[in-house]
Amino acid sequence: MDDLDRRIVNALQGGFPVCERPFAVAAEGLGMDETTLIARIAALRAEGVLSRFGPLYKAEGLGGAVTLAAMAVPEDRFEEVVALVNAHPEVAHNYARDHQLNMWFVLATEDEARIAATIRAIEAETGLAVLNMPRLAEYHVGLRLEA
Amino acid sequence: MDAADRRIVQATQAGLPLEPRPYHAIAEATGLPPAEVMQRMERMLAEDAIRRIGAVPNHYALGYRANGMVVWDVADEVVDALGARIAALGLSSHCYRRPRHPPHWPYNLFTMVHGRERAEAMRAVEAIAAVLGPAARAHEVLFSTQILKKTGLRLAG
Numbered sequence: 481m482d483d484l485d486r487r488i489v490n491a492l493q494g495g496f497p498v499c500e501r502p503f504a505v506a507a508e509g510l511g512m513d514e515t516t517l518i519a520r521i522a523a524l525r526a527e528g529v530l531s532r533f534g535p536l537y538k539a540e541g542l543g544g545a546v547t548l549a550a551m552a553v554p555e556d557r558f559e560e561v562v563a564l565v566n567a568h569p570e571v572a573h574n575y576a577r578d579h580q581l582n583m584w585f586v587l588a589t590e591d592e593a594r595i596a597a598t599i600r601a602i603e604a605e606t607g608l609a610v611l612n613m614p615r616l617a618e619y620h621v622g623l624r625l626e627a
Numbered sequence: 628m629d630a631a632d633r634r635i636v637q638a639t640q641a642g643l644p645l646e647p648r649p650y651h652a653i654a655e656a657t658g659l660p661p662a663e664v665m666q667r668m669e670r671m672l673a674e675d676a677i678r679r680i681g682a683v684p685n686h687y688a689l690g691y692r693a694n695g696m697v698v699w700d701v702a703d704e705v706v707d708a709l710g711a712r713i714a715a716l717g718l719s720s721h722c723y724r725r726p727r728h729p730p731h732w733p734y735n736l737f738t739m740v741h742g743r744e745r746a747e748a749m750r751a752v753e754a755i756a757a758v759l760g761p762a763a764r765a766h767e768v769l770f771s772t773q774i775l776k777k778t779g780l781r782l783a784g
Contacts, residue, residue, distance in 0.1 A: 488682070489682055489684055489689070492681040492682045493679070493681050493682050493683075493684065494678075494679035494680070494681045495679065495680070495681060496643075496679075496680040496681040498650065498665045498668050498669050498672070498680070499650075499665065500648060500650070500651070500661075501647055501648060502649065502650070503645075503647060503649070504647065514647060518645050518646065518647070521645055521682070522645045524682070525642070525645070527688070528685055528688050529684060529685060529688040529689065530682050530683060530684055530685065530688075531683050531684070531685045531777050531779075532641065532642045532682075532683040532779060533642050533643060533645065533681070533682050533683065534639050534640075534641070534642035534643035534680060534681075534683075535639050535640075535643070535668065535671075535677045535679075535680045536677065536678040536679050536680070536681075536683060536779065537636060537640060537671075537676065537677055537678070537779070538675060538676055538677070538678050541671070541674060541675045541676030541677070541678075542628045542632075542636065542671075542676050543628050548725065548737075550732075562775050565775075566775060566776045571776055572776075572777075572778060572779050573774075573776060573777050573778070573779070574774075574775035574776035574777075575771040575773070575774060575775060576771065576772045576773040576775055577696065577769040577770065577771050577772060578769065578770050578772050579767070579769045581732070581769075583775070584696070584769070584771075585775075585776070588779075611728050611732065612726075613725040613726060613728070613737075614725065614726070615723045615724070615725060616723075616724045616725060616726060617706075617707060617710065617723065617724040618722070618723050618724075619707075619710040619711045619713065619714035619722040619723070619724075620711075620714055620722075626689075627684065627689050
């Protein structure tokens with residue numbers, strides 16, 4: 481990743497335009513041309529620096545539901561349980577954390593009932609309890625990560 | 628969300644086409660006119676169904692190896708006021724209130740801190756702790772040790 485890549489990552493974490501030639505518009509603001517910007521973004525995607533480039537949808541805004549869930553998974557079953565949990569398309573993110581509750585995942589579904597059904601399915605498949613921690617309030621933050 | 632919105636979400640949830648006219652490519656994929664695709668996406672942005680459009684960085688790949696979920700036990704009467712203050716500090720990327728699960732999980736305020744090293748992330752934790760003061764009866768930092776999945780929202784096809 482060079483300085484140009486850093487500028488792209490820092491400048492484009494939001495505000496990408498909706499218009500006929502959005503890469504051309506964004507490229508102009510960064511002092512480069514459209515072709516370069518598209519190639520750089522494709523390379524950052526391929527290298528895994530960006531997990532995605534595009535719209536970040538919010539499940540609730542689409543009429544859907546989202547929750548955070550946690551499990552205490554025995555170490556010797558960890559890989560097996562990861563596979564069972566991740567196999568559900570409702571699991572949007574999943575992180576291992578250093579705590580007795582060592583697996584934390586986000587469920588994003590099209591309706592509230594689907595959240596409960598997915599949690600029940602994961603509990604049945606793994607034989608482990610799932611703690612459901614839905615958002616009760618969101619406090620607005622502005623932090624963006626600098627590359 | 629109607630059927631046309633749904634087709635747009637499905638066509639873009641893994642990312643925008645990386646070509647000069649991405650919204651036209653989405654129009655072709657969904658069978659909608661380009662102007663309608665753009666107008667619907669603008670509306671979803673305005674309604675916050677789309678949080679933002681742009682680069683979604685992988686924290687680890689940017690060198691942020693220390694990503695901690697910091698959970699706090701804050702009295703219910705003051706948690707909303709303090710949550711808003713903590714969020715405004717600009718030290719955490721998310722700040723939410725969530726339900727407790729007593730007796731093992733007494734925490735109701737969740738923040739995320741990031742650092743290139745754990746010491747850097749812990750400085751953010753200390754700064755937040757200083758603002759919360761005695762209102763935070765207990766807290767823990769759960770560092771992530773591995774990304775097991777990061778696909779974002781996916782509508783079934």
